[in-house]
Amino acid sequence: MAIEISFGQYLPLDSFIHRLDPRIKLIITLINIITIFIIKDFIGYISLACFLLFLIVSSKVPPLYIFRGLKPLIFFILLTFFLHLFTTQGTVIFQWWILKGTAEGLRNGLLMVVRFMLLISFSTLLTLTCSPLELTDAMESLMSPLKRIGFPAHEMAMMMSIALRFIPVLVEETNRIIKAQVARGADIESGSIINRAKNLIPILVPLFVNTFKRADDLALAMEVRCYRGGEGRTRMKEYVLSSLDFLILSISIVIAIISILI
Amino acid sequence: MSSLIEMNDVWYQYNPDSPLAYWALMGVNLRIERGEFISIIGPTGSGKSTLIQHFNGLLKPAKGEVIVDGVDISRTSDLKSIRKKVGMVFQYPETQIFSETIYDELAFGLRNYGYSEDEIEERIESVTKKLGIDYLPLDKSPFLLSGGEMRRIAIASILAMEPEVFVLDEPLANLDPQGRRELLREIDSLNKKESLTVIIVSHDLSEVSRYANRIIVLSEGKIIMDGPPKEIFKDVEKLIDISLGVPQLVELLYNLYKRGADIPYNILDMEEAAKVIVKWRKSLGNRDKLRTIPTA
Numbered sequence: 351m352a353i354e355i356s357f358g359q360y361l362p363l364d365s366f367i368h369r370l371d372p373r374i375k376l377i378i379t380l381i382n383i384i385t386i387f388i389i390k391d392f393i394g395y396i397s398l399a400c401f402l403l404f405l406i407v408s409s410k411v412p413p414l415y416i417f418r419g420l421k422p423l424i425f426f427i428l429l430t431f432f433l434h435l436f437t438t439q440g441t442v443i444f445q446w447w448i449l450k451g452t453a454e455g456l457r458n459g460l461l462m463v464v465r466f467m468l469l470i471s472f473s474t475l476l477t478l479t480c481s482p483l484e485l486t487d488a489m490e491s492l493m494s495p496l497k498r499i500g501f502p503a504h505e506m507a508m509m510m511s512i513a514l515r516f517i518p519v520l521v522e523e524t525n526r527i528i529k530a531q532v533a534r535g536a537d538i539e540s541g542s543i544i545n546r547a548k549n550l551i552p553i554l555v556p557l558f559v560n561t562f563k564r565a566d567d568l569a570l571a572m573e574v575r576c577y578r579g580g581e582g583r584t585r586m587k588e589y590v591l592s593s594l595d596f597l598i599l600s601i602s603i604v605i606a607i608i609s610i611l612i
Numbered sequence: 613m614s615s616l617i618e619m620n621d622v623w624y625q626y627n628p629d630s631p632l633a634y635w636a637l638m639g640v641n642l643r644i645e646r647g648e649f650i651s652i653i654g655p656t657g658s659g660k661s662t663l664i665q666h667f668n669g670l671l672k673p674a675k676g677e678v679i680v681d682g683v684d685i686s687r688t689s690d691l692k693s694i695r696k697k698v699g700m701v702f703q704y705p706e707t708q709i710f711s712e713t714i715y716d717e718l719a720f721g722l723r724n725y726g727y728s729e730d731e732i733e734e735r736i737e738s739v740t741k742k743l744g745i746d747y748l749p750l751d752k753s754p755f756l757l758s759g760g761e762m763r764r765i766a767i768a769s770i771l772a773m774e775p776e777v778f779v780l781d782e783p784l785a786n787l788d789p790q791g792r793r794e795l796l797r798e799i800d801s802l803n804k805k806e807s808l809t810v811i812i813v814s815h816d817l818s819e820v821s822r823y824a825n826r827i828i829v830l831s832e833g834k835i836i837m838d839g840p841p842k843e844i845f846k847d848v849e850k851l852i853d854i855s856l857g858v859p860q861l862v863e864l865l866y867n868l869y870k871r872g873a874d875i876p877y878n879i880l881d882m883e884e885a886a887k888v889i890v891k892w893r894k895s896l897g898n899r900d901k902l903r904t905i906p907t908a
Contacts, residue, residue, distance in 0.1 A: 530708040
């Protein structure tokens with residue numbers, strides 16, 4: 351009955367990966383993603399997969415969590431595989447009904463599967479080891495050069511962090527309201543689609559009312575603290591790059607180059 | 613007749629199978645009889661809210677059994693009828709209000725249980741009288757009311773379903789002193805006059821303990837004390853130890869006792885406390901003797 355949203359599935363563990371500067375983690379993930387798209391051969395993926403394995407092991411994240419990130423996309427991955435297998439022209443290795451599987455198709459299909467799995471695994475690892483707030487901080491910091499051409503980097507980051515900050519609050523509140531209405535005999539799980547939609551009203555109305563109230567309160571609280579946007583704003587926790595950050599970044603760049611060249 | 617609510621070795625775990633897993637209830641045994649006025653007390657995070665959500669099957673135990681009026685909540689497929697027997701008012705119940713009119717809000721639960729409109733009207737009339745809100749215009753929007761009135765509407769909407777046991781989670785939070793007193797008195801009279809079983813959850817002993825005939829103290833997922841208020845307050849040190857607020861009267865009497873005054877300190881009634889103090893004062897004889905009491 352209760353909803354569980356594993357958005358920003360951050361796992362607060364203690365590892366050196368968790369302690370890395372979030373900007374570095376974001377850059378490394380971006381480098382890896384770009385590399386994944388440049389690589390055209392399996393050998394390149396092997397070195398990248400080894401790097402991924404190293405990161406997962408040193409982050410102490412149970413591998414199960416990475417698989418959980420892959421699970422919802424299995425259908426999509428399989429679909430791409432079969433599309434490649436049956437639509438690529440080349441030497442036919444087997445035929446089933448009107449579908450012709452080709453050797454080139456098999457190769458391309460497998461390449462896509464590996465590509466997707468690496469892509470998802472790298473980004474899942476990022477969200478598992480970086481809290482949502484760290485991520486938005488990193489984005490703001492990386493986008494801040496764009497401020498000069500008028501891009502509202504701070505406002506974007508503030509909007510994102512407020513939205514992220516309130517996701518767990520809203521989830522909790524939704525669960526609480528669901529429980530309260532179920533305790534009054536509301537039936538939210540059975541009945542026709544129209545009935546179920548109707549039964550959402552006792553949940554959505556209080557949720558909206560409370561959210562508007564909360565937004566008002568938040569705006570007031572920010573104004574009371576003289577919030578005036580990003581101009582001249584300092585932070586309590588400045589991110590400082592350590593030698594470890596540079597080391598991991600260099601390793602990542604070297605691995606990317608190796609993966610592309612071999 | 614069996615107990616109204618019976619819990620046998622109940623365990624409950626949040627976020628099972630993850631690094632964030634923790635046990636909120638650890639082996640709770642509990643029997644609640646009809647007509648009791650129980651106060652469940654415990655510091656934040658002691659498992660109070662988790663415990664009461666087992667009473668109407670919103671949560672199901674990971675281990676152990678919860679039996680409500682003879683029905684095991686883990687086995688039954690008819691939780692809806694249990695939820696009618698166990699009326700539950702959550703924290704800040706005014707935030708669950710959604711209807712366009714006060715009448716519809718009060719009728720929501722009753723309509724879910726398929727009562728006829730005639731009966732609904734009758735019950736709403738009686739419940740608004742009981743809670744002293746019969747002056748409110750039933751055809752107006754509940755969102756125009758004050759916070760205290762909205763809370764009463766929310767509480768009334770549960771009470772209208774005529775539950776056998778009335779469970780309230782921190783019903784006094786954010787109410788002014790007068791609102792607190794009135795609400796408690798109304799709940800108390802429901803318990804006395806209609807022998808409604810009442811369970812109030814609170815983190816503060818002072819307010820509810822005067823009305824409750826039984827106090828259950830929870831700490832870290834376990835029941836550590838269970839008995840009538842007078843018994844509970846015999847062990848003041850233990851209550852302060854787990855950072856629970858003790859009624860000021862009890863604290864005062866306990867401090868006098870610690871300084872050598874020969875008086876009982878597990879007293880909740882002002883009148884009674886005054887009598888005890890006067891009696892003790894007289895037993896000391898003249899005024900000079902008072903000075904012999906050690907000061908620290």
